[in-house]
Amino acid sequence: MTEALLPLLKSTFGYSSFRGMQEQVMDRVMAKQNVLAVMPTGSGKSLCYQLPAIANKGTTIVISPLIALMHDQLRSAEAVGIRAATLTSADDNRAETIDRLKAGELDLLYAAPERASQSHFRELLEQTDISLFAIDEAHCVSEWGHDFRPDYRLLRPLLDHFGSVPRLALTATADAHTRDDILVQLGIEQDGLILAGFDRPNIRYSMSPRSGLARQVGDLVDRIPGPGIVYAQTRAATEKMASQIAATGRSARAYHAGLPPEVRQQNQHDFVASEDMVMVATIAFGMGIDKPDVRFVAHAGLPKSIEAYYQETGRAGRDGDPAEAHMFWGAEDFARARQRLGEIDETRLESERTRLAALGGLVETPGCRRAILLRHFGENPPEQCGNCDNCLNAPETRNVTELARKFLSAVYRTGQSFGVTHLEAVLTGRQDEKVRSRGHDQLSVFDIVGEEEAALIKPVSRSLLLRDALRNTDHGGLMFGPEARKILKGEQEIAIVEPPKRMSRKRRGSSASPNPFGDPLFEALRKKRMELAKELGVPPYVIFHDSVLRDMTGLKPDSLSALSELPGVGAAKLEKHGDAFLAVIREVTEAA
Known part of the structure; x- marks a missing residue:
């Protein structure tokens, strides 16, 4: 039919x-x-x-x-x-x-x-x-x-x-x-x-523990050209991060429900019309955006659920070109999410716990991220996708059960009220004033972790928080969660992904973009597209998608008939814009 x-x-x-x-x-x-x-x-x-x-x-x-x-x-x-x-x-x-x-x-x-x-x-x-x-x-x-x-x-x-x-x-x-x-x-x-399935094969999924968020987001933005979205956890964080990105010379705006409506509307309009802007936003931003050329979506914290994560990362790469989704998460995100469970209606509590556990499995897995995502939606994907961080660079895992037991012992013997920094000082035998004044240098857990294991203390504490073996106190310390005793009794083993070595910073444009940036014809076609978009008051992608400009650059059509053969060039667009783009192709080709 x-x-x-x-x-x-x-x-x-x-x-x-x-x-x-x-x-x-x-x-x-x-x-x-x-x-x-x-x-x-x-x-x-x-x-x-x-x-x-x-x-x-x-x-x-x-x-x-x-x-x-x-x-x-x-x-x-x-x-x-x-x-x-x-x-x-x-x-x-x-x-x-x-x-x-x-x-x-x-x-x-x-x-x-x-x-x-x-x-x-x-x-x-x-x-x-x-x-x-x-x-x-x-x-x-x-x-x-x-x-x-x-x-x-x-x-x-x-x-x-x-x-x-x-x-x-x-x-x-x-x-x-x-x-x-x-x-x-x-x-x-x-x-x-x-x-039809849920796979977005053009999106590369990556996840990292937060470790200097401003630098991590800055490196990502610096590396990937084109429009991007960064989801921040709070209104204040959106404005701060947008200012930090703008200070590097990249166009950036903030978007959250606390901004005046006219400012939100203008920022959204400018983002949709841009070819390089970064929007730093709360989750108030997104569903109303059908911008096909978003090249990356970054989460500066944990999303609400796997469904929300899939929906939000799905705003990248709608044109089918390569795009990236990177989440920067912290163990405290899971601690806060568990606290919010106490405010949820009893009828939904179990399903919300399941959703949180699914998120934990996604960020902690040493295996394929895409496979976990797709299994969550009822699919049966291959064990490896070849386009997530773990598939591209398989992480090493380490059994840290013994270190986890040492850490939990330190939490218990110091009174379940101190944070990671103090516990690390006790475990590694650091003689500072806070440790001595509390007599913690006299405890059996003082100086029981050697130099090699010391670098794993923070990742282990994150893993214990994620597994609900630890919880945060009201004053930022750590106390036992319901899973702690199983680990202390040797009933449960703990393995973590080896923390990655700090990579040298990649420069902007090194991501695998199919666009021939720098090609005189491609850049001239982009310039013409932007001119027409401004004249008509529409975003550039409404004129033509990047893929059409790439085809024009590679095939150099020399007539309306040849131009009409390119995918994405229908009769209305051919009539409106065909002559203008053919003129650019002729001009650049003749000048070459």
């Missing part, structure tokens, strides 16, 4: 074939069947409703959670010639949009769940021809999802009122429990689930 859509796919979007599970999803949509499509970010979910929207008579209604996301999707849809509009509180053309909808002049209409669940919206839709309901970010419908939005659970009456109109739910992030909940809440049959 979808074969009939291929000419439209080529003329509108510039592609000759479907990717991944797009064809299976659209087969059901075109047959007017309900679908829940779980597809990884960057796999072309939006095409699954955009193409049927222009192929079918009537309007596709897209339910989307954020105004910024709707406006971003609107720009991209209009750029390829789709008749689209948004109906939000931020639009001053609502009357015009309603008139266009009633007149059948819209292929796509974007609306928020808060509006879509109201009776007046249903009455409006009764006055027009609806071809499809597309529920984007569908994991928001589930209380078990990491971005729960109560208004999503109010959509079912609207969908059932238009029972003959097919419904397409789309998400990149949903474990088995969440998938089942989405199906029930949106009235989609079990056989309507299409699971």
Whole structure:
């Protein structure tokens, strides 16, 4: 059935074939069947409703959670010639949009769940021809999802009122429990689930214990060109880190809920329009961003869950080009997360404990990070992926059970109230005033750790905190957690990844970017793209993705016909921008 859509796919979007599970999803949509499509970010979910929207008579209604996301999707849809509009509180053309909808002049209409669940919206839709309901970010419908939005659970009456109109739910992030909940809440049959998998092979996953966070983030930013996102734990941390990055000469902005709305909006606008900016943000930033050329996502602390981590890192590399996801974690992150468990409703406590344990397994594993991620979502991946830090540089592990018992003994004998630095001084026999004044130089644990083991004390303390064998006191000391006695009794062994040697700093641009930075033609094409983007008030990627500019650089098309053969060059973009880019190619080629 979808074969009939291929000419439209080529003329509108510039592609000759479907990717991944797009064809299976659209087969059901075109047959007017309900679908829940779980597809990884960057796999072309939006095409699954955009193409049927222009192929079918009537309007596709897209339910989307954020105004910024709707406006971003609107720009991209209009750029390829789709008749689209948004109906939000931020639009001053609502009357015009309603008139266009009633007149059948819209292929796509974007609306928020808060509006879509109201009776007046249903009455409006009764006055027009609806071809499809597309529920984007569908994991928001589930209380078990990491971005729960109560208004999503109010959509079912609207969908059932238009029972003959097919419904397409789309998400990149949903474990088995969440998938089942989405199906029930949106009235989609079990056989309507299409699971495309969760793997993002172009993203390289890496994780490091925090050790001088400003330097670690600085090295990452310095090494990787292109736009990036750094997730910080607090509002103050976002502003401090953005200032530190900006001081190096790299464009950087902060984003958090405490900034004035106009500042947040401007910072987001500038980031989306940039080709090199770093956004340092709390998790308030992200779902509304559909920027395809983000080259890295860094976490300066522990995310809420594996689901949240997958969703947040999924904002990197949506264009399919190589990207990096790096987490800098600390044992104190796990300690704080366990404290927050005490505030959680009893009905969710066990599932949240399981999620925290899953995060612990992800950061502590000496094995493949991607394999752990994919197993969490119910997949059966290979043992090695070849594109995470552990697969690329297999870490050595060391059995540190004896050192862990020594450390726990020191915690106990010093009264379960001192921090790592003091305990390290006691264990290594350091004669400082604090140790002597408390008589800790007279304890049996004084000076029982040799020089070789001393470097492992901090990693061991992190591992014990992560395993809940240690917990932080209110004053920053360490006390026993519930797992401590098993280790002291010899009932549980402890192994850690050998701390990595400090690497020499790599200079910017050494990451494996496919872009031919420095090539005169590629740089001239980027300059033209930016000029056109500013003239039209859209982000550069709306004009053309980097992959299209790379193809222009390598193939040097010399006519509109040749240009139209490049993937990603549809009829509307060819007509709008083709001559301008051909002129650049001719000028640079003739000057060479």
